[in-house]
Amino acid sequence: MGRYRKSIQYIILAAVLLVGGYAIANSLFSKSVVLTKGDKPPSFRLAGLDNEVHELQDYEGKPLILNFWGTFCPPCRDEMPALQKQYDKWKGEGLELVGINLSEDKLTVESFIRQVGVSFPILMDKDKKTEKKYGLKQYPTTFFITPKGVIQEVVIGGLLSEEEIEVRVQRLMKS
């Protein structure tokens, strides 16, 4: 028995450290998802209004603006034209802009998009799944993602003007 005493001590203490460390770390870091600068955006796989499947990976290597919006949210509706204008201006430089609709009916979304004249891809979230993955609290929320696939900025709520979008696009282009 005596010969193994030391190793048994070490094994037990190591096991305690492992199990206990895991449990404590879990309780320390099990907070709800809040995405901030430097985080990797969670992946998604959604149907677009163009009847194609869109994935986050499709946009890798390009600067990407991810805009969560709904027709029920006035600021979302109001900033749509500004987003479209900036998209037209920068898409030649490689900018990608994707609007993710907040789980509304396709008909409602299509009719609004037609009215505004949006040409960037609009994806349909289902049962608020993607919205929850991204930990959304307010609408609209816009993620500015670098070509390396890292979030550079999250703009929560509010109405983005063309200038505000442009400054951020330029920053994205530089990174």
Place this chain on the structure above:
Amino acid sequence: MFQNTKCECGHQNPVGTVLCESCGKPLLEELLTDESAPLEMRYDGVARRSQKANPHIVDRIWNFFSSVKIAVYLIAITLVGACLGTIFQQENTLINMTERSEFAAFYKEQHGTFGVIYHALGLSRTYESWWFVLLLVMIGTSLVICSLDRVLPLYRALSKQQIRKHLQFITRQQVVYNGTVEGDQEAWLTELGKQLKRKHYRVYQEKGALLAEKNRFSRWGPYINHIGLIIFLLAVLGRSIPAWHMDKYLTLYEGETRQIPDTNYYVKNENFTVDYYTDDELANNQKGTKVVKLYETEARLYECTDACDDPMKEPVLTEVKHHNIRVNSALSYKGLKLYQNSYQERVRFISVKPSLINSATGKSLGTFELSMDHPAEKLEVGSYKLTLSDYYPDFSLDDKSQPMTKTREPNNPAFVIRVNGPNIQAAGELYIYFAMPSEKSKYYEKIINESFKQRGDNTGLFTIKVENPIVDGKMNNITYSEYSTYLNIRVDKAMPYIWFGAAISMIGLIMGFYWQHRRIWLRFDDHSLSLGGHTNKNSFGLRADVAWALGKTGIEVEPKSLDNRRNVR
């Protein structure tokens, strides 16, 4: 400090030994000063396993957890901590909230300043807090180390006991007899052994000495109890493994099918019913009030079998279970449990079946169905083709007086419908239809349809409305959900292990509580007989055993007179 740990019998004892492992002679200085005081028999006087003269840092950590005193402090602190968590409601019981700010507002509103402090200190999440988990981990560690350090030496000491013990060891036991036996001592010892065997003792005899022992297994009870507790604690900690534990809430209106988050299962609320007590069934002071008798959700559980992750297709669902969920009657399928949590009385539109009516004649041309979720975009009524060109689930006007939906819920659904067909203008006729039969909605409907008419979008040829909206006092041609059910969805894979741990712990407790480890030592020195007895509990029973056996071999003695414990105890 140098301590000579070698006993006079020649046995080398480990540091910290109280009674010589071999002959039982007291070794500690303080035990030798008063030669008549009863001995401390805890763990048979053996040293705790890891006691050392020069402890290393790892040994110091080990020794910290090896201390029962520390264990008691840890348990006390944990109890106080657990009490703090019961002062106010815990966050995980507030199912409608998810945000920190929502919780903060709740505690402020409910409990004022103290609530704010309570929430800020994190006591609203006591049982998930790092310090509480740390305490549990420390108790677990202490359980393992305390047990190991004591059970192994004790096992060793009890499995190689000397039959002939040191005289002082015998005379300082809690049950003692001194006397003389005339005649053949060996024969007398054998006879006494026989008598003790009748009392289920195991008897070991050598020249001039005897050891009788029973129910040694009860000494392992506490350690088996500890093993059970460790399994229990590990199982509780195992709940933090994501796949092992789920505790979520799902709201479903009648007829709704939703995916259970993070699983391949879908659940449908087929029907929800509430029964109230009739006045006859109620006490006098409750008559006339609505008291719920029973509420249940007729639920169907589906498993997705195809196109589960394909956003272009609807998932293919296969029913796996059908159950009426009530309080205390959960739907259970492969470790997934759906409990009835509560319900809310909330009217929600599901679909409406209006008719297309010729405005001039008032005759119906046929009916069509409009669903509130993903309504069909193309419909046929008689020889007319209907196209849905817009849908506002919760109609409202924005600040530019443009129609928009206020929310995602069909609280005030409005449909814009284009009618094409024979004998009407080429572009078709455009109408808006409000499903809500309220005055305000119908007013909007009228105004907007008139503006369409002025624009030339319609000629007022058709009217869209529900025929016979009320039949026998019930809504007709409108389906809606009256109640939304709240289901609690749980997975707890740790539960079998928790039960297993609890069962082991119970076995250990019973072993330790209902049996006692009794030992009797005898030795002859010339004619004088010395008898000592020890038990870990129920000293009365041991004295009765000894007096009975002595009586059978010719020595009459009062059981009470065998008690060697001083009155101070």
